[in-house]
Ligand SMILES: Nc1ncnc2c1ncn2[C@@H]1O[C@H](COP(=O)(O)OP(=O)(O)OP(=O)(O)O)[C@@H](O)[C@H]1O
């Protein structure tokens with residue numbers, strides 16, 4: 001029996017579709033309900049529904065054997081988990097953005113105020129460049145911060161760029177790209193080796209044959225995949 005940590009929101013639908021394609025047909029959860037635990041004995045799995053930022057915690061501590069989470073969260077948290085698979089979906093960039101016309105550093109005072117959900121990624125990024133920053137930790141609606149004078153810059157996820165555009169913001173720099181990852185508890189990998197490696201292999205094959213979907217190209221524009229897309233594992 002494997003316990004799988006998933007998060008509601010943007011990653012749940014492609015994650016369940018992936019399990020379906022991998023042959024775990026019972027992985028259909030009533031995601032609109034208030035239920036947080038779904039036992040699926042017919043496929044030997046129990047699914048836990050947790051917050052995206054909590055997925056690595058459940059997996060690291062062994063409360064879940066495996067989980068699906070964005071690379072953005074892994075980069076921020078630096079958890080001690082095994083990360084065997086890039087699943088390809090949930091593609092976006094972690095980017096620095098600023099109000100249009102205020103995207104040059106020259107106009108700023110020595111210390112830049114940066115609003116973000118990702119304080120560690122942000123601090124690492126600006127420290128590496130020797131730029132002093134004051135980090136303002138927010139939990140959502142990050143694009144609002146420069147509009148109301150709370151910050152000079154934001155560091156947030158960008159997919160289509162529509163949210164930036166709507167708020168007259170421009171992308172200044174891309175810090176990293178992010179896609180959903182399969183993560184595995186290190187002890188589960190040893191103690192449930194056969195089951196876990198079978199899951200990894202099946203998910204890897206299923207991730208290579210993604211159904212038509214929308215992905216982000218290098219220039220940030222959306223591209224609709226009309227054909228089966230190969231995703232590097
Ligand atoms: N616009 C986006 N495009 C593609 N992937 C995204 C986008 N926004 C978020 N993601 C991915 O989906 C994950 C979950 O994001 P989602 O928006 O569902 O929850 P959240 O708002 O970050 O979490 P919470 O509900 O805890 O505040 C992110 O960690 C990221 O990997």
Ligand SMILES: O=P(O)(O)OC[C@H]1O[C@H](OP(=O)(O)OP(=O)(O)O)[C@H](O)[C@@H]1O
Nearest residue numbers: 140141142156157158159160161162163
């Ligand atoms: O480039 P786009 O396609 O517009 O996508 C980017 C938006 O998606 C995410 O927001 P989300 O919907 O998760 O809301 P929140 O982070 O403010 O909770 C991210 O924080 C951006 O606001």
